[in-house]
Amino acid sequence: MAFSDIMKQVVNGTEGALGALVVGLDGIPVEEYSVSSEIDLQSMTVEYSTLLKEIEKGSQISELGTTKEVTVIADQAMIMLRRLNAEYFFVLVLKPEGNFGKGRFLLRMSVPKLLKEF
C-alpha cells in the first residue's frame, strides 16, 4: 500500500483528524495528506522537527533511550509524532476535540505498513 493510502486510512479513520505527514528528522516532509486548510501542516512540521531533535537529545542525555512517540496537546491542535525508523517520523494532527485515543491506535497500527514502503 502506498504511503498516501495508509495516511488516508489513519486520517479518515480518526474523528477530528486534520492531516498526516511522513517527515524526516530534518523537517522535510516526504508525503502529506490533509483534509483541512485550517492548519499549515508543513510549516508546523518544520517547527516540530526541531523539537524532535531536541527531545531525542534530551532522551539520550537522561538515558531514556530512543524516543518512540511524542504527543503535544495545544489550545488549537493535538499533534502525535511516531517514530518510523532512525530518520523518519509519522505525524498526525487533530483538532482539540478530536479522538486522541483512536488516532494513537491507528497511527501505531500503520507503522509496520509504512515501514514496508521504505
Next chain:
Amino acid sequence: MAFSDIMKQVVNGTEGALGALVVGLDGIPVEEYSVSSEIDLQSMTVEYSTLLKEIEKGSQISELGTTKEVTVIADQAMIMLRRLNAEYFFVLVLKPEGNFGKGRFLLRMSVPKLLKEF
C-alpha cells in the same frame, strides 16, 4: 491537600509510575515524589524543561496556542507533562510497561487540586 499528598495519590494510583514532580518552566523542581531509584527524576526534569520551552516556542510560532500537555514515550520510560499555570508543570514518569491511560487520567484530575495550593 499538600502538593506531596496529591503527587502520592497520582503515583500510587498509576501502575508502573516511578515518580512525579512539580517543576517550573525554568527546570527547578518545587516538589518531588519518587518510588524508585531507577531514574534520576531531577536531572531528567532539567533536560525536559528545556524541551518544554522549545515546545512552547514551537506552538506559538505554529499558532497552535499554549501547550497544555506533552508526552514522550522513550525506550526506558514514559514522561507526561501537564501544564498547571503559566510558570509550572506537573510531571509524571512511568515505566515503559506502565498504565499510560490511567496516569494521564489521574494527572488531569489532580490539576485543579494542585492549583489550589499555589
